[in-house]
Amino acid sequence: MPGSEEREVDLLVAGAGAGGMTAALVAALNGMNALLCEKSAMAGGTSATSAGTLWIPCNTQSLRAGFDDSLGRARLYLEGLVGTGEGRELREAYLATAPAAIDYLAANSAVAFVPAGRHPDYRELPGAAEAGRGLVAKEFDGRLLGGDFARVRPPIEEFMLLGGMMVAKTDIPRLLGRYRSARDFGHSAKLALRYAADRLKYPRGTRLTMGNALVGRLFHSLRQRRVPVLFDTPVAELLREGGRVAGALLRRGAETLRVRARKGVVLATGGFGQNPALRARLMTPPAAALARSMAHADNTGDGLSLAASLGARVAASRSGGLWTPASLTRRSDGSEGMYPHFLLDRAKPGLIAVNAAGRRFVNEGCSYHDFVEAMFEAHRQGAADPAWLICTGAFVQAYGLGAIQPGTRSLERFERDGYLARAGSLAELARKISVDAAGLEATVKRYNAHAARGEDPDFGKGSTVLNRFNGDPAAPHPCLAPIERPPFVAQAVWPADISVSAGLATDADARVLDAAGAPIGGLYACGNDMASIFMGTYPAPGTTLGPAVTFGYRAALHAAAS
């Protein structure tokens, strides 16, 4: 091997997202000599561009803040949603370990979390909680990273204000209400001033929130423990010795780095969201054909392919992905972006979603994952690619729509860019978006008649805690209002994965299993490389980052003890 270099460590971790960084950090904290290799030039992967919520039932931070929870209730909820069959052992390990993993990071590193407060679980099932199970990383000052701040993958443009300012979910109501209270005005002004000062020195704001705060904190902690991170250095081949994985070959440009890893290798390469062949194989129709991916561009299924070449089992998982409806944006550099419609618009009063026949197909206020599963189902009956969000100009003014912020005065630019369509009548709107006009008119007429009475017998919009949580508490009905006054507005939403749910089968210590169900010695997987413990369901906010951190932690502890 020309230019090859040899290195020996205890644990090699591939992929600097939330899963991999946690594994490397916990390994170092347990006295191991850890090495983290990352395919791209930046840390963070999809974790950096995420909302950064972790679902951690019974977490200490929320219990301390006065939220009530019990493992029994969380277990009951999961049993109702996922069942008691396959993967139960992993879910048990998750419930038992997740709070401890969070406490461990908080006590031993700069990775600190705060309760997300009221943030309901996504299904109305026994054991569901309305508050307390969500955690987010405490906002982080990117300046603490010095020159390494440039190595933190920035959030998607759609999640930043003024071209580079991050805000937390809790900032949004305060920014929107800045002229209503002196306190909120002060808070907003403080954010703006900090951002203005940042921009004199940095290409974006340094007050990191959401997934960027999580990644910033993990990266900072890795630096503090002097864990080497090799950028632009993907893992390319796993090395076996005596029936176990004993290291890997890493590629760095034209060079090969041979790493012996005494305790093993952790695969945390972010899953297969960007690998069309694996999507076609592991996602059920019509998902692979219809859905775009919001995964980081380098998440091309390397971990799965490498492990599969050693006989690892890849576990299928319902539709294979975890989804959000996304509208297509035009970014400042002219490229196409995506805005995930998580929570700000769909549940609000005066919006419905229709398919190409102009018919509704879902309770619009359900979780983003359930919304897209309903899109797939609707598509099996007739075209729903895209689905259309239908509302009025007054709705957009009041609540915003996708990447359009509330209070936006003129929608012309968005109409010109094709981000939405507007018309003086429903029939004209339908023609503009090629939706059946008679179907749309009949749907809106029926919806309006019910909405005026505050009911939705067809799909139950407004009937769940989650609907009302994301609705408008100040409106006569939090989720229902007739769609009556022009201009009428339509916006296309497409299915997109925010995560994959199919992945490597593992045991509760994140050890990768072979086809016979036996662990492959020395090989671990976490994050999206590991099959979702929730078997393709989406219980609550934080469905993937909670397990990514918890099983990264478990993998490192297991390796340390081996």
Ligand SMILES: Cc1cc2nc3c(=O)[nH]c(=O)nc-3n(C[C@H](O)[C@H](O)[C@H](O)COP(=O)(O)OP(=O)(O)OC[C@H]3O[C@@H](n4cnc5c(N)ncnc54)[C@H](O)[C@@H]3O)c2cc1C
């Ligand atoms: C907009 C958005 C919001 C989201 N919000 C949430 C949320 O609030 N809560 C939640 O739970 N989930 C959320 N998700 C999903 C969540 O972000 C992902 O599931 C999670 O970040 C995956 O973490 P990971 O560590 O597996 O992968 P990643 O964070 O993607 O990291 C994988 C890393 O591996 C690297 N890599 C790839 N191949 C190789 C290789 N061969 N060698 C070395 N490195 C490699 C990649 O470059 C990447 O840096 C969101 C997703 C999106 C898109």
